[in-house]
Amino acid sequence: MADSTQTSAKVSEVTGLYDRYVMATYGRFPVVFERGQGVYLWDTDGRRYLDFLAGIAVNGVGHCHPKVVEAVQRQCAKLMHVSNLYLIEQQAELAQALCGMCGMEKAFFANSGAEANEAALKIARKLGNAASPDKTWIVAAVNSFHGRTLGTLAITGQEKYQKPYVPLVPDVTLIPYNDTAALEAAVDDRTCAVILEPVQGEGGVLPAAPEFLRAAREAADRHGALMILDEIQSGRGRTGEFLACQAYGVVPDIVTLAKTMGGGFPIAACLARGKAAEAFVPGDHGTTFGGGPLACAAALAAVRAIESEGLSARAREMGAAVQSGLEALKAKHGGVEVRGMGLMQALVLGSPVARDVVQAAFRKGLLANAVGPGIVRLLPPLVVNQQQIDEGMEILDSAIAETVA
Ligand SMILES: Cc1ncc(COP(=O)(O)O)c(C=O)c1O
Structure with missing residues (x-):
């Protein structure tokens, strides 16, 4: 050593x-990595x-990973970017593969976890606004981490990240993680979504108590709100299941993925089912780079490696x-x-x-x-x-x- x-x-x-x-x-460690x-x-x-x-x-x-390297090399020699104005075969195939693995119906692809969560929040606000003008509230947890854009910062329950950037996006209620009573008190008919990590990562590697996650599902159902699970860190096999929530027997309306998804290449996804899967129509949301041929080819190779190995x-x-x-x-x-x-x-x-x-x-x-x-x-x-x-x-x-x- x-x-x-x-x-x-x-x-x-x-x-x-x-x-x-x-x-x-x-604050960076004094090292320059050359090879992995x-x-x-x-x-x-x-x-x-x-x-x-x-x-x-x-x-x-x-x-x-040799299969990811090979897929990226092959794809980048053929076609790297076309934009979402055109059909992208690799994007369609990746959406089919991911939805099939976790019971979701449709995917929106982005470049980072924060952007995948932004898409989820926009679906929730769009459906909430359509239901009632005051159905705009999002319930999230203290000590969560959902990203650093202004939208995701509002649901990231950590003062150190939020403080310099006030005023935050409004209509967010933060509850203590794993406090079922607080969650049930916070979710009401004005709630458009509850967003949680099944295992809080940056907040200290804290798994959800099974009754807390189940209560979130039930409270969302009772009040016509969406349940969004942020599996950006916990998803794609890391916790021993494709999604951590599968170990809990809880099925969200929306799940967000990133990190492991691209085998090292930047890509993220917002996967949804039911009315959440149908919420966006052309013009509602978009991205220039998200779901491009190169990133999707890398993610498809990573998905297949996780499965076959x-x-x-x-x-x-x-x-x-x-x-x-x-x-x-x-x-x-x-x-x-x-x-x-x-x-x-x-x-x-x-x-x-x-x-x-x-x-x-x-x-x-x-x-x-x-x-x-x-x-x-x-x-x-x-x-x-x-x-x-x-x-x-x-x-x-x-x-x-x-x-x-
Ligand atoms: C649970 C969770 N959500 C969202 C994010 C934000 O992802 P990104 O840094 O790719 O925007 C992270 C990043 O650590 C995360 O752990």
Whole structure:
């Protein structure tokens, strides 16, 4: 287990360019990655890292999956972009494949998770407005994360993200996550949609209580509102099912996907059924890039790889292995909790040292991240194996020992 950080001229050079030319939206680790394969990344000095963050849940099929690479290479040599003014065969095929996997009826494709959620919010507002002038309210959860556009920021229940950008899009009620009574009190006839993550990701890897998700479905039905599930992080096999909500037996009216969906290529989807699937007519909504031939070819290859390689089942099996590894670390280092579903897992430490642990793990060649002062999140690619999990746990063990010592 090497213990160093990349100190090459390359890091200094690129950092200089960032300081001068790139807006400071992220605090970045001092590393320039050059190459990735499967669960590993290599920096420009040739140093190898075990990637248990997978580009924040994007590289579900691993870095540079050969079938995704081949599909992208083939497609980009033929046709990259035409716009949504024309029929796109790959888009139609992808919509059919995704809808068939989760009981949805129609898809709208976008480029990012926030845009997929914007489409879902616009469907909800359109149907709400058509039903009654005051049916405009959206119920969302505290500590949620749905994106950074002004619309999705209003339903992202975290003050640190919202505060600089007030006034927010109005008519949003935030309720504490997993508080069924608060949810039932908040949803009424003025509600056009309830939007939730089945497992809160950025909010600390917190799975929904089954009764909370079922209550959301029932309250939405009682009041003629849509149930929207944001599965941008939890979907596409990560939690052991195609969608996390399938483990709960809850079927939403709209589900949003992104991240793992494109096998590393940017693409997102808003999938809907029933009246939500029919809400948009030409002119209501759109995108220049969304659902282009190249992104859809990548996503089709990723969908097929997840199916043919049984990666959802693998996420369940390897998720259990990660969970037991984290349980051992919790016991050894006085942690508080291990929580998550499938390969979306977190170790809640007994003190607010998650950032330091993540920094120490990085120096030792493991990528993870902190989603709270004491919460270390792991989102390994779905192709991870037991030996790599053992390697990751060994590094994390040493990083925690070094940090809390
Ligand atoms: C649950 C969830 N929704 C939405 C988003 C926003 O996605 P994007 O960054 O692609 O806009 C994220 C990103 O982390 C997410 O985790």
